[in-house]
Amino acid sequence: MNKHFIAIAATAAVFAATAAPLHAQEGPRVFERQGSWALEAADDSCRLARVFSDGEGTVALAMERNRADNMVRLMLVSDAIRMFRTAEQIGYSYLPANDQRSAMFIRSETPDGQDYYNLGNIFIGPNPFATMAGGPRAGGPPAAGDGAPFVQPPYDRAAEREFAAGIRAIELNEGLLRPIRLETGSLGGAIEALQACTDDLLRSWGLDWEAHQTMSRRAAPVGPAHEWIPTGTVGFRDFANFSGGRNPFRVMVDATGKPTSCHVHWASLEERQNNAVCAAIMENGDFTPALDAEGQPMASYWMADFFPALSRPFGR
Numbered sequence: 001m002n003k004h005f006i007a008i009a010a011t012a013a014v015f016a017a018t019a020a021p022l023h024a025q026e027g028p029r030v031f032e033r034q035g036s037w038a039l040e041a042a043d044d045s046c047r048l049a050r051v052f053s054d055g056e057g058t059v060a061l062a063m064e065r066n067r068a069d070n071m072v073r074l075m076l077v078s079d080a081i082r083m084f085r086t087a088e089q090i091g092y093s094y095l096p097a098n099d100q101r102s103a104m105f106i107r108s109e110t111p112d113g114q115d116y117y118n119l120g121n122i123f124i125g126p127n128p129f130a131t132m133a134g135g136p137r138a139g140g141p142p143a144a145g146d147g148a149p150f151v152q153p154p155y156d157r158a159a160e161r162e163f164a165a166g167i168r169a170i171e172l173n174e175g176l177l178r179p180i181r182l183e184t185g186s187l188g189g190a191i192e193a194l195q196a197c198t199d200d201l202l203r204s205w206g207l208d209w210e211a212h213q214t215m216s217r218r219a220a221p222v223g224p225a226h227e228w229i230p231t232g233t234v235g236f237r238d239f240a241n242f243s244g245g246r247n248p249f250r251v252m253v254d255a256t257g258k259p260t261s262c263h264v265h266w267a268s269l270e271e272r273q274n275n276a277v278c279a280a281i282m283e284n285g286d287f288t289p290a291l292d293a294e295g296q297p298m299a300s301y302w303m304a305d306f307f308p309a310l311s312r313p314f315g316r
Helices: 005-014 157-165 188-204 209-213 236-245 271-284 306-310
Strands: 029-041 046-053 058-065 071-078 089-095 099-104 106-109 115-123 169-174 180-182 249-253 259-264 300-304
Touching: 029 058, 029 188, 046 188, 058 180, 058 188, 089 115, 099 115, 115 236, 157 188, 188 209, 236 306, 249 271, 259 271, 271 306, 300 306
Parallel strands: 029 180
Antiparallel strands: 029 046, 046 058, 058 071, 071 115, 089 099, 089 169, 106 115, 169 180, 249 259, 249 300
């Protein structure tokens, strides 16, 4: 389990109690806010966390961000969530808009015996990949192919704040024996704080964070990025290690499109594999540089999950 989340589990334990019997036909259990949002800034990520309680059980919610995007890694620690045995996804909805979505999850247990769920990367606002051929993707572009790589539009901070301000609750409503509604209140202020923390991240990486707020183009690979990685560097059996938003690669890219460094966040692969992937990117990587508001090249970064951004298509 991510070491940062142990503190969340400990906070949740303060409010813990025996959960009431659950029945699928009942309405959602409603969990009210306890305390305030807690913001933690780490070297490579920012995390917002808060505890919710219905008087009998608790849910600790955390949102982690490691890039300037409307994407967060959503995690839950609870003594109250009960899943169907065969469930592979958790359906959730932003209320009152009733914006229904779903996410695959990984599950484990905290040291104090509570359930830990990692839903991976979800979007606060529209999914920028939702209109792509082949249907929407939860956390990234389509698998690498022979055509020009997809370049995600620049991050719209104002649109994310507007969307978050309209959220009043998050309901977990599919895959559970009984739905759970977290009465978050407006997330506008919380997301604004997360954005400010992300600005500090970019600054700590040596980037112009203000220029990134108005950039007109992101850095992107020239050609299929999977061709940079030697066959067999990461095996098919390793793909499970990428679930839950784990092990993304951050590549710093200068104004000429040259990669200058490679970093791994939330590592779940073996160190030798991550080193091999980074070495291949540094040797073979070629990027179109990011552009500022005036269309001038600027230093930035490219962040991607190995699957699907760096993995070879099946049979290749």
